[in-house]
Structures are given as structure tokens and as C-alpha cells.
Amino acid sequence: MHADSLIHARWVIPVEPANRILEHHAIAIEKGRITTILPSHEAREQIGADTVMELPDHALIPGLINAHTHTPMSLFRGMADDIPLMDWLNKHIWPAEQRWINAEFVADGSRLAMAEMIRSGTTCFNDMYFFPDITGKIALETGIRAVLGMILIDFPSAWASDADGYLERALALHDSFRNETTVKAIFAPHAPYSVSDEPLLRVRTLANELDLPIHMHVHETRDEIEQSRKQYGMRPLSRLRQLGLTGPNLIAVHMTQLQDDEIDAYATSGGHVVHCPESNLKLASGFCPVARLLDAGINVALGTDGAASNNDLDMLGEMQTAALLGKGSAGDPEALPATQVLQMATINGARALGLDGDIGSLQSGKAADITAIDLGRIETLPVFDPVSQIVYSAGREQVSHVWVNGELLLADGELTRIDTARLMADIRVWQGKLEEKS
Ligand SMILES: [Zn+2]
Numbered sequence: 001m002h003a004d005s006l007i008h009a010r011w012v013i014p015v016e017p018a019n020r021i022l023e024h025h026a027i028a029i030e031k032g033r034i035t036t037i038l039p040s041h042e043a044r045e046q047i048g049a050d051t052v053m054e055l056p057d058h059a060l061i062p063g064l065i066n067a068h069t070h071t072p073m074s075l076f077r078g079m080a081d082d083i084p085l086m087d088w089l090n091k092h093i094w095p096a097e098q099r100w101i102n103a104e105f106v107a108d109g110s111r112l113a114m115a116e117m118i119r120s121g122t123t124c125f126n127d128m129y130f131f132p133d134i135t136g137k138i139a140l141e142t143g144i145r146a147v148l149g150m151i152l153i154d155f156p157s158a159w160a161s162d163a164d165g166y167l168e169r170a171l172a173l174h175d176s177f178r179n180e181t182t183v184k185a186i187f188a189p190h191a192p193y194s195v196s197d198e199p200l201l202r203v204r205t206l207a208n209e210l211d212l213p214i215h216m217h218v219h220e221t222r223d224e225i226e227q228s229r230k231q232y233g234m235r236p237l238s239r240l241r242q243l244g245l246t247g248p249n250l251i252a253v254h255m256t257q258l259q260d261d262e263i264d265a266y267a268t269s270g271g272h273v274v275h276c277p278e279s280n281l282k283l284a285s286g287f288c289p290v291a292r293l294l295d296a297g298i299n300v301a302l303g304t305d306g307a308a309s310n311n312d313l314d315m316l317g318e319m320q321t322a323a324l325l326g327k328g329s330a331g332d333p334e335a336l337p338a339t340q341v342l343q344m345a346t347i348n349g350a351r352a353l354g355l356d357g358d359i360g361s362l363q364s365g366k367a368a369d370i371t372a373i374d375l376g377r378i379e380t381l382p383v384f385d386p387v388s389q390i391v392y393s394a395g396r397e398q399v400s401h402v403w404v405n406g407e408l409l410l411a412d413g414e415l416t417r418i419d420t421a422r423l424m425a426d427i428r429v430w431q432g433k434l435e436e437k438s
Pocket residue numbers: 068069070217253305306
């Protein structure tokens with residue numbers, strides 16, 4: 001049997017089927033897809049591969065899926081810290097965006113974010129920002145898998161001036177990436193507090209017609225709930241339900257403010273939740289009741305949010321935070337075990353994005369989106385349980401190799417498609433410009 005490449009590893013953690021760890025196994029890849037996973041000694045006898053890689057101390061996991069981020073905002077990393085969400089947005093982020101956002105900013109910010117994500121084992125991200133066409137172009141250039149948000153917000157920006165403009169650009173974006181295998185576009189109305197009823201109804205209609213997910217910040221802070229009660233006489237989730245936006249297409253990000261009846265109703269609707277623990281902690285937005293959501297049968301994925309409110313795009317770190325915070329806030333050390341958190345960072349993200357037929361687990365037939373983590377280091381020895389080491393002990397510098405669609409994007413810690421020195425020089429130029437203003 002022939003394969004384009006064959007990767008031997010100490011451990012293969014497929015995530016699905018759940019709770020399985022394969023030792024001394026190999027993954028065969030042909031035309032970007034996993035063709036088979038089998039014991040290494042059998043692979044050596046049966047498979048002739050063009051390239052063979054030996055990873056004797058490594059675990060192979062499905063590429064991590066960052067289910068909520070704002071990639072270009074990496075250029076705002078560390079610009080305004082230690083303040084509440086609405087001050088952060090109103091006094092810092094939104095004014096900076098009014099002044100700086102253009103195609104060039106988005107190109108360089110996105111490339112910075114993608115470099116960081118690939119280096120930390122992320123192979124797919126779900127984005128929400130202005131100029132998503134540029135982020136999509138940079139994703140094709142860097143090779144990472146991207147889900148672009150067709151952004152919609154009530155105020156004008158350099159990307160569009162009103163609802164008509166945002167929706168026109170949204171549909172053009174969807175069309176221009178419809179034949180790509182690694183980049184697709186979905187709806188991304190910013191939040192209930194920043195998008196009014198009429199444009200939301202139009203999103204609902206279009207999302208139903210095109211059968212596309214709707215990616216939105218929902219119930220992020222207590223202020224959001226209060227403002228909605230004053231303005232609309234109801235909580236944001238009730239309003240979204242009345243507008244017909246809740247359902248299996250909704251990807252609700254944050255969800256820190258939830259009543260029991262809302263959890264039950266959301267579970268019945270089949271909607272997805274993206275948990276962003278570090279952003280919620282940093283902005284003191286509240287605590288997403290992840291253990292209760294999972295118990296109710298809700299699909300919960302994991303995201304970093306943007307680097308301006310995290311301040312990194314490190315999904316290994318995010319898994320650790322999610323596990324620890326999940327236990328602490330549930331008052332239960334058995335809540336959110338490591339295997340479940342790894343599912344949140346992989347297959348659950350794929351499911352939320354409607355990509356679970358293609359990615360999210362290591363199984364034959366799926367795309368070869370794979371992350372290798374070197375556990376043979378001081379920091380992660382001894383290895384009794386590789387999943388435990390990955391979630392609780394490993395740092396992102398232990399990510400050694402990353403493949404997307406069978407292509408090696410990180411080889412021995414080095415980016416294969418991105419010119420690191422040039423990227424860093426470009427970002428330093430941006431730092432000078434952004435400092436000049438403030
Ligand atoms: Zn966000």
C-alpha cells in the first residue's frame with residue numbers, strides 16, 4: 001500500500017472514538033487525508049511512503065480548533081489591559097479600530113495570529129472581524145484552516161457603512177471562498193447589544209437559505225443582560241429566540257449569564273456554546289457554567305477570543321484554564337476531566353462549525369489536520385497518561401509538528417510557509433505606528 005506520508009508516534013490520541021490511546025501507532029496520509037491508523041510494526045511492513053517521520057516521544061492529536069477569535073486584534077495585544085469590557089471597547093478598542101482598521105492592518109494582524117496559532121498546535125480557527133476577505137487570503141497563504149465571520153454590526157466601519165453594506169459584503173465573501181477546501185465563511189453578527197432586530201432577521205433568513213452557522217457573542221456580561229432588559233424588555237437569549245435565531249446553527253460565544261430555564265431551552269434548541277475562559281477571567285465577565293451545559297447535552301467548544309483580551313492564542317493554555325476553572329466553579333474535581341477538555345478543543349469545535357465530517361478527530365477518511373506534541377521533556381516526564389500531560393503540563397513550545405490537510409506547516413518548531421523574520425519586522429513597524437497615536 002502506498003502513502004504520501006507516514007507518521008510514527010509513541011501515542012496517537014484519536015479523540016473519537018473517545019477515551020482511546022493508541023501506543024506505537026502510525027498515521028498514513030494520502031492526498032491530504034488520513035487513509036489508515038495502524039500499529040507501527042504493521043505499517044513498516046505494509047506501507048510504502050514517500051516520506052516517513054519518526055516521533056518516538058510524541059503524542060499525535062487532532063489539530064486544535066480555536067472556536068472563537070478575532071485574529072487581526074493580535075496587533076492590539078497588551079494595548080489596553082486591566083479594565084472592564086465596556087470601557088475596554090468604548091475607550092480603547094473601538095476608537096483604535098476607527099483609526100487603524102484597513103486591509104493592511106488586517107493582513108499583518110491576521111498573519112501574526114496565524115503564526116502564533118500554528119506554532120501552538122491550532123489548525124483551524126473561527127474568526128470574527130472586519131475585512132474577513134483579507135484574513136481569508138492570508139489563511140490561504142499560510143495554509144491554516146479558517147472559518148471567516150461575515151461580520152455585521154450597527155455602526156459604520158472601514159469595511160461597510162450600514163446593514164445593507166455589511167450583508168452585501170457578506171454574500172460576496174461567501175461566494176468568493178465557496179470553492180476553497182480550507183476556508184469558508186459563516187454569519188457573524190457581533191452581539192445582541194450591537195446589532196438591532198431588522199438586520200438580525202435578515203441574517204436569520206439568509207442563514208436558513210444557505211444553511212450556514214451564525215457565530216455571535218451572547219450573554220457575555222451582566223451589563224449586557226441589564227441593557228437588553230431596559231431596551232427590549234427581555235434578556236438577550238429571549239430576544240434571539242423571538243427573532244428565530246436560536247437553533248442548531250447558532251454558535252453562542254461566552255454565555256456566562258445563564259438561568260436554569262435558559263440552559264434547558266438552549267439544550268432543546270440544539271445550539272452550540274463556545275467557552276472562552278481566559279478572556280472571561282481577564283475582563284471579569286463572569287463564569288460560563290460549562291459542567292452544567294455539558295450535563296444538559298449542549299455541545300461546548302473552546303476558544304481564546306482575541307489576543308487583545310487574553311492575551312495569547314494558546315489553545316493548550318486555554319485547555320488547562322478551562323479544566324481548572326471548570327472544576328473550581330463547579331466545586332467538583334471530577335468536572336471537566338482532561339479527556340473531555342481535549343474533546344472541547346477538537347471535535348466539539350468541529351461540530352459547532354459544521355466541519356465534524358472533515359476534522360476534529362484522527363480517523364481514516366478525515367482531513368489530515370494533526371498536531372504533534374513532544375512529551376519527552378523535563379516538563380512532562382514521566383508520562384503515565386499522555387492526555388493528562390497535554391492538558392495539565394505541556395506548554396505550547398512542546399508543539400513540534402503541525403499538519404493541515406496533510407501539509408506540514410510546522411516542522412521541528414519552524415514555520416514552513418511564513419517568513420518569521422519578515423513577519424516580526426512588519427509587526428515592529430505597526431508597533432511604532434500604534435504608539436505614535438497614543
Ligand atoms: Zn470575542
